[in-house]
Amino acid sequence: MTRHFCFWGLRIDSDLELPELPTACGNPPGPPEVRIERVGPARLREPRPPATLGYLGFRVPGVATYEVIEGREIRVGPLAGASPGTVRLFLLGSAWAGLCYQRGLYPLHAGVSRFGAGAVAFCGPPGTGKSTLAAALAANGCQPVSDDLCRLDFDQEGCPQVWPGAARHKLHPESVELALPFTEATEDEAGSGKLLLPWSQAPPTKPVPLAALVLLDWHEAFPELQRATGAEGLRELVAGATYRGGFVDEMGLVAEHWKALAQAARRAPIYRLLRPRGAFYLDWTRSLLLRTFGGVRAGATTPR
Amino acid sequence: MHQAPASELVTIYGRAAGVVFDRLDDELLAIDREGGWCYSLNETAGRVWELLERPARAADLCAALAEEYEVAGDECREEVLSLLEELREYGIVERHGTSVG
Numbered sequence: 001m002t003r004h005f006c007f008w009g010l011r012i013d014s015d016l017e018l019p020e021l022p023t024a025c026g027n028p029p030g031p032p033e034v035r036i037e038r039v040g041p042a043r044l045r046e047p048r049p050p051a052t053l054g055y056l057g058f059r060v061p062g063v064a065t066y067e068v069i070e071g072r073e074i075r076v077g078p079l080a081g082a083s084p085g086t087v088r089l090f091l092l093g094s095a096w097a098g099l100c101y102q103r104g105l106y107p108l109h110a111g112v113s114r115f116g117a118g119a120v121a122f123c124g125p126p127g128t129g130k131s132t133l134a135a136a137l138a139a140n141g142c143q144p145v146s147d148d149l150c151r152l153d154f155d156q157e158g159c160p161q162v163w164p165g166a167a168r169h170k171l172h173p174e175s176v177e178l179a180l181p182f183t184e185a186t187e188d189e190a191g192s193g194k195l196l197l198p199w200s201q202a203p204p205t206k207p208v209p210l211a212a213l214v215l216l217d218w219h220e221a222f223p224e225l226q227r228a229t230g231a232e233g234l235r236e237l238v239a240g241a242t243y244r245g246g247f248v249d250e251m252g253l254v255a256e257h258w259k260a261l262a263q264a265a266r267r268a269p270i271y272r273l274l275r276p277r278g279a280f281y282l283d284w285t286r287s288l289l290l291r292t293f294g295g296v297r298a299g300a301t302t303p304r
Numbered sequence: 305m306h307q308a309p310a311s312e313l314v315t316i317y318g319r320a321a322g323v324v325f326d327r328l329d330d331e332l333l334a335i336d337r338e339g340g341w342c343y344s345l346n347e348t349a350g351r352v353w354e355l356l357e358r359p360a361r362a363a364d365l366c367a368a369l370a371e372e373y374e375v376a377g378d379e380c381r382e383e384v385l386s387l388l389e390e391l392r393e394y395g396i397v398e399r400h401g402t403s404v405g
Contacts, residue, residue, distance in 0.1 A: 229328070229329035229331070230328055230329045230330075230331035230333070230344050231328075231331055231333050231342050231343060231344035232344075233328070233329070234328055234333065234342060235342050238342075248339070249338075249339060254336075254337055254338060254339035255324045255335060255337045257339075258324070258326070258335045258339070258342065259324060259326055259335070262326045262327075262328050262333065262335075263326075265328055265329075266327075266328060269329075
């Protein structure tokens with residue numbers, strides 16, 4: 001049976017059930033932009049050629065083989081005994097990111113929250129608190145836009161915008177205990193050890209203009225927000241916000257990727273949010289962010 | 305006074321093919337296509353890059369910059385040649401042969 005979904009502005013037809021994604025409303029007009037097909041080993045290329053804009057293939061041991069073709073098709077060959085949740089984890093993570101790169105879209109590794117009319121993207125390597133911060137801000141009334149991965153692109157005037165991600169927070173149990181008012185946590189089927197919490201607010205229904213990019217990092221003092229400018233800021237942004245950078249290299253998209261992030265940063269300034277490792281100071285951090293971004297107008301140049 | 309060798313002055317320089325340039329926060333950025341590095345160019349290096357929209361002889365770049373920055377010819381030549389070689393070592397510009405025309 002084919003299921004219909006709509007995610008990041010793309011209509012998807014899938015052989016696999018994808019409970020993480022919103023279902024398409026009614027019968028979407030026209031053919032789907034993306035087809036997700038479940039296939040047996042005979043349909044998968046072996047050996048897999050190198051990644052290009054036309055083909056990306058990879059195998060996750062014990063889980064599945066994935067092939068992404070010309071930005072419009074993902075073939076999934078689950079291995080015997082693999083849990084459906086784990087198969088989806090790599091389908092909606094690595095394979096989806098590869099498909100986006102093939103389509104000229106930019107998967108941004110960020111938790112994103114809405115501040116007024118604009119979105120602020122919190123970027124950084126795993127473990128730096130992207131999801132926890134987005135959840136904490138949601139508890140304080142900032143509408144969540146993305147938990148971990150979102151689509152970045154540009155509107156007709158070249159202004160950066162982000163598309164809503166899967167409508168749930170994915171948090172370590174210890175983060176859930178940071179007095180966040182969520183009760184409906186379920187265990188992540190993919191075996192990440194994290195808990196999934198549905199958003200308490202409805203997600204945005206369309207892309208949100210990007211107002212700022214915030215890199216999460218550590219220092220020894222109280223939480224502090226700093227501007228990161230020029231080449232130094234861009235280098236940190238590329239390092240912190242690029243999802244599956246190996247695909248970017250292999251597909252020959254490095255220059256386009258850097259230029260896209262520079263284009264985003266021209267309208268959405270880069271900041272560093274520094275805090276002591278292991279201490280969130282959530283109230284202080286929330287208040288700092290709300291003071292800084294509460295009145296930010298997306299697309300406008302903010303003070304340095 | 306040190307005189308730049310004539311052979312250096314007739315060398316033609318151009319923007320390196322493997323580099324893309326962009327602006328961010330008043331900085332001119334040179335980004336390696338392979339993702340190996342991203343440099344910020346200072347004002348003079350940025351002006352050299354602008355002048356290299358088409359490949360140009362070092363002598364012509366020196367003359368243009370000496371006039372713009374109102375610097376004595378000899379002093380400017382030495383600094384520009386040194387800058388061009390530095391940019392070449394970083395992979396931002398390339399030599400395109402020589403021209404005596």
